[in-house]
Structure formats: structure tokens, C-alpha cells
Amino acid sequence: MIAVDTNILIYAHRADSPWHRQAERKLRELAEGGQRWAIPWPCLHEFLAIVTHPRVFQPPSTLAQALAQVDAWTASPGFEALAERQGYWARLRETLAKTQTVGPRVHDARVFTLCAESGVRELWSADRDFNRFRGVRIVNPVV
Numbered sequence: 001m002i003a004v005d006t007n008i009l010i011y012a013h014r015a016d017s018p019w020h021r022q023a024e025r026k027l028r029e030l031a032e033g034g035q036r037w038a039i040p041w042p043c044l045h046e047f048l049a050i051v052t053h054p055r056v057f058q059p060p061s062t063l064a065q066a067l068a069q070v071d072a073w074t075a076s077p078g079f080e081a082l083a084e085r086q087g088y089w090a091r092l093r094e095t096l097a098k099t100q101t102v103g104p105r106v107h108d109a110r111v112f113t114l115c116a117e118s119g120v121r122e123l124w125s126a127d128r129d130f131n132r133f134r135g136v137r138i139v140n141p142v143v
Helices: 006-013 020-032 041-051 063-074 088-099 105-117 128-132
Strands: 002-004 037-040 079-082 122-124 137-139
Touching: 002 020, 006 020, 006 041, 006 063, 020 063, 037 041, 037 105, 041 063, 041 079, 041 105, 063 079, 088 105, 105 122, 105 128
Parallel strands: 002 037, 002 122, 037 079, 122 137
Antiparallel strands: none
């Protein structure tokens, strides 16, 4: 299963992103390809927070546009939203301790752990901070 990180979602949604065409095409292929794919819930929350933020984008996406985008992704036949399961804390704790992850990167460790415990084999992201974690292949689909 492939999972998608926030930055790829933003690139696919925002036509003003320099990586919009590539991200939109890759995400469309994934969503329409019939295979299982996923977005971790924290990435969906972060997507909504960023694309609607007036200090990040001028103009920001409207709430209606952002919600419609999430609705479109979640309506994909192979879509799965990744959430914490029983035993999540032990796995996150182990990941944090093993990699000495602190501060804002704890969010990345959370996303990575959700992917790892859900059987994700590949996480699409442009964030190189994920390279500190082992067990899920990190791929930047827009380069």
C-alpha cells in the first residue's frame, strides 16, 4: 500500500505550486488505479490547516474547496484513512527513542508510525526528514 504525506496533497491541490502538475497526476493515478492507498489522518488535518491559512497562501483555499478536495480523495474506491490502533503508543515510543526524534519532527514520527503499523510499503513525501526512519520506503513522486 502507498500512503501520501501532507506536502504532496498540498502540491496536488494548489495550482500555484511549482509541483502541482506532477503531484496532481501522480495522486490521480493512485486514486483511480484501483489499488489500496492511504492518507494518515494527521496529514488530512494538516492539509486542511495549511491550504486554508491566509498567512500561507494568498489567497488561501476556501474551506469549501479544501473539504471538497478531501471528499474527492476519500471517495476513491481504494482509499483508507490511517489512524492509531491498539499498541500504537509502544511503536511510536520505540521509534522516537531509537531515532532520538524531538520537537516538530515528532509529527513526522507519528505519520511514519501510522504507516508502518498499517502495512504501508511506500510513503510519498517531499520531506527528507522521513529518511531518519526505517521500515517504510520514502519516495518523492514529483521529482
